[in-house]
Amino acid sequence: MSRTIVIGVGNPILTDDGVGWRVARELRSRLADRGNVDVIELCAGGIAIMEALVGYDRAVVVDSMEGGGKPGSVYRVAPDGLEGTRNSACAHDTTFRAALETAGLLGLALPGRIEIWGIEPGDVDTFGEDLSEAVAHAVPRVVDGVLRTLAPSRNPKESA
């Protein structure tokens, strides 16, 4: 059976940076009956996310994302759509894209489909466990959107 991982990324105590965790938590309860879907939370950068993907057929990554829109805007991108800075000035890790390339070089089994959902944050400078209002409103949209994409396909050709 095809295995899927859902990863919520961020810092759960830094206001809107916790949105990935919030979505993951919601998805965990909504997907509890799906034995082939794992939901986890991560706080670290590229290499750690890449490592978590190994062995899965499909992945959904949810995080706060700067896209230039208003807080609460929802983006859906493929890894190619990320502006991965491949520079070495990264705090303690590589970027997600560089990590994926590393996995490719090493021949690690990465999911054939990786989908990234981003939510434009408002405040990521203040400690707090609550999302700002606009970002909180985006949570159900993202949850529903992810659930739709993960719904068992009616078209057998689509199941990868």
Added chain:
Amino acid sequence: MTKRISIDPITRLEGHGRIEIFLDDAGEVANVYFQVPELRGFERFCVGRAAEEMPVITSRICGVCPEAHHLASVKALDDLFLVEPPPAAKKIRELFYMAFFVTDHTTHFYALGGPDFILGPDAPPSERNLLGVIRKVGIDIGRKVIDCRKRNHEVIKTLGGRPIHPVGGVPGGWSKPVEEEQRRAIEEVARQNIGFALFSLDIFNKIVLSNRDYLDMVLSDSYLHKTYSMGTVDDGNRANFYEGLVRVVDPDGREFVKYSAGEYADHVAERVEPWTYLKFPYLKAVGWKGFVDGAGSGVYCATPLSRLNVSDGMATPLAQAEFERFYETLGEGKAGGRHRPVHHRLATHWARLIELLYASERMLELAADPEITRKEVRTIPDGRVKVTGGVGCVEAPRGTLTHHYVADAKGVLTKVNLIVGTTNNHAPISMSLKRAAEGVIGKGKPVTEGVLNRIEMAFRAYDPCLSCATHSLPGSMPLVVEVKAAEGRILQTIRRDDTGRVGGTPPFLRKAPGAEEESGS
């Protein structure tokens, strides 16, 4: 004369790392400032909570070293609640911590600091990362790094109870004992770690120490600062990451002071400068004399290099042999029976690998210790709360980490103070940036990509973790170098972040322009 910089909201939002280089009227470097945005409200977030929530909360401050915060926090609670953990609990904590150290130092060497040497200081930034290391040295090295991270994460998960944000530590001990089967698995991991650490030192030998140009760069004045050194030592004055006394030696290697964690405020004060949110800790007894080195300045350093400098030796045999080789190669002889400190900041990379080896050996000692599987892992606090508060201290990979909590009689927090590893090094980092800038900028010469990297190398040696120094999330750290005239006019800006975007603190992910936007439903 340099002009004072005021930080307005726009510059604050520019990005995580901003280096401002001020030139004097003659076009020479006058001052260099390192700026990071401030995160707000940590103390307010904590005050009013039960103190025992802190090991879980503080581990979330930062995605890079949750384990260090977790342990400093439980040690602060031991002190606050006046409780002494049983021997097995202390050993489990240290074992857990060694697995973390191995992971963290490995990641730094292969993904961040090492690429400068392995690929060369002039390699393009897009290659100066783990990907570049693999392309240059081979796939095998990449597999070793990933395997090392994986097996140690497994240990952290087993002992800490969760893959990230551990919950193993509790005031008075650890939440569960180690089973024999787990112990055997961890022992095997430790053996593999030792092999990996020796392999890493061998790479360093071959690539850096055998290359005259690199060795000259390590030993050059551009990366030299004779400051005080800080680190934790055991009762034999050997390096220890989990417990002991904080020892400070002067620039010539003489012991300046040795104190227990709880006395930190007697010895360390924090300097506030008008141009930054960062605080600059310094030795109280020496005093703040500005961003200068020497025995007359209270600036000290807390890094893998300074930890070796304060130690009379390493507590494990292979690391001890490497310690001796380190000082024989880079040192300037002995004084008072001790090696004189090494002050070449780029030597920190070698020191980090010696610590990697020590952490691996110590991990094996602990995993093989019959006491590690004992069932007595907790002393239950009896309800007392120390009036002056509790202080906990560990050596984090980036320097001495101190947590200080004050609580009321019911254990509800009234005051919280953290001095995180990188913060110790704010003054030395600023000094090193200036020194590096002076070496490559001046007389109107254009500032190039290569110049930027020489400056970056100066701070990468410290492995600065701005994640918790500013209490912000990990992720890409765009670096902006601005060269300014004395009156503040920007002469040149170089942005290392290749997105070219201006504005916004960087959440981990950034969307490329034109990527699909969900219309919503």
